[in-house]
Amino acid sequence: MRARTVLGDVDAADLGVCDAHDHLFFRTPRLPGQELDDPARAAAHLRTFAGLGGRTIAQWTPYGLGRREKDLAELSAATGVHIIAATGLHQAVHYDPDVLARVRPRLAELFHRELTDGPAGMIKVAGGFHGLDEHARHTLTAAAEASNATGAPIGVHLEEGTAALDVLDLLCAALDVPPDRVMLSHLNRSPDPWVHRRAAESGAYLCFDGPSRSHQATDWRLFDVLAALVEAGHTGRILMGGDTTTPDTPGIPHLLRVLRPRVEAQLGKDAATAIFKTNPAQAFAW
Incomplete structure (x- = not known):
C-alpha cells in the first residue's frame, strides 16, 4: 500500500510517527490577520x-x-x-462566492485531477453543525466520486465535532465509500462516547485534534474519550493531530511533546504505537 506525499508516493509503512491532521499554511476570510503564511515558521515547526x-x-x-x-x-x-497535501473544499463561509460559483460545477473533476496529476494525497471536505446543508452534501458527493475513482482517503471537518453519523450515512451507506477510507476530525470537540463508538464500529477513523482550545472540552476530556474507545476495543480506529490553524495555537510540536507522552502513560505504549504509526499508515494508504 502506498501513500501519496508532495514528493511522490511512498510505502505507507514508511510514514512513521504521524501528525494526522494539521496545517502548515492556512488562509481564510473567517480569520483575518491570523493567517498561517510563513515558510520559515513552518520549517521551524517541521x-x-x-x-x-x-x-x-x-x-x-x-x-x-x-x-x-x-x-x-x-x-x-x-x-x-x-x-501529505489535500485537495477538497471547505465550508462555503471560507470562500468568496465567485470562487464557489466557478468550482462547484466541476468539483469531482477538480479533486480527481489534483489527486492524479497534482500534489494531493487526500481529499478534505466538511460537514455542517449537527447536520449536512446543501453545500456539505454537494462537496461530500464530489469527494465520494473522486475517492471511489482513485482510492484516495477522505478527511472530514466536523463542525464542533458534530454530525459524524450523518457524514457516514451519506458517504458510506449512500455513496459506497468504504468506511476505512474516511477520517472524521474534531471529535474531541463533542465528547460523546456513544457517537464515537458508533463511528468506530462503522470502520471509519476517528481523528482527535486541535488541543488546548479554551472554549471546548478538548484536553480535559480527551483522555476520557480515548480511554473509552480503547476499552471498547477500538484502538485501531484512533488518529491524533494538532490542527494548527492560527499562529497562536500550540503548534505542530505540541502533539509529540505533550500529548504523545500522555498517551503512552495513560493508555500504554502499544496504544501510542497504533495511534501515531500503525493507524495513520492504514488511513492514508491508497
Missing part, C-alpha cells in the same frame, strides 16, 4: 517535529485556502518530513 521523532504531517488545507503547494514540496525536501 524541524522541531522531526527532532521529537515525527516523520509525517498530513496538511488538511484544501483548495483555495492558501496551500502553497510549491513551498510544501520545498519544506519536505529540506526537513526530511513527509507531507
Whole structure:
C-alpha cells in the first residue's frame, strides 16, 4: 500500500510517527490577520517535529485556502518530513462566492485531477453543525466520486465535532465509500462516547485534534474519550493531530511533546504505537 506525499508516493509503512491532521499554511476570510503564511515558521515547526521523532504531517488545507503547494514540496525536501497535501473544499463561509460559483460545477473533476496529476494525497471536505446543508452534501458527493475513482482517503471537518453519523450515512451507506477510507476530525470537540463508538464500529477513523482550545472540552476530556474507545476495543480506529490553524495555537510540536507522552502513560505504549504509526499508515494508504 502506498501513500501519496508532495514528493511522490511512498510505502505507507514508511510514514512513521504521524501528525494526522494539521496545517502548515492556512488562509481564510473567517480569520483575518491570523493567517498561517510563513515558510520559515513552518520549517521551524517541521524541524522541531522531526527532532521529537515525527516523520509525517498530513496538511488538511484544501483548495483555495492558501496551500502553497510549491513551498510544501520545498519544506519536505529540506526537513526530511513527509507531507501529505489535500485537495477538497471547505465550508462555503471560507470562500468568496465567485470562487464557489466557478468550482462547484466541476468539483469531482477538480479533486480527481489534483489527486492524479497534482500534489494531493487526500481529499478534505466538511460537514455542517449537527447536520449536512446543501453545500456539505454537494462537496461530500464530489469527494465520494473522486475517492471511489482513485482510492484516495477522505478527511472530514466536523463542525464542533458534530454530525459524524450523518457524514457516514451519506458517504458510506449512500455513496459506497468504504468506511476505512474516511477520517472524521474534531471529535474531541463533542465528547460523546456513544457517537464515537458508533463511528468506530462503522470502520471509519476517528481523528482527535486541535488541543488546548479554551472554549471546548478538548484536553480535559480527551483522555476520557480515548480511554473509552480503547476499552471498547477500538484502538485501531484512533488518529491524533494538532490542527494548527492560527499562529497562536500550540503548534505542530505540541502533539509529540505533550500529548504523545500522555498517551503512552495513560493508555500504554502499544496504544501510542497504533495511534501515531500503525493507524495513520492504514488511513492514508491508497
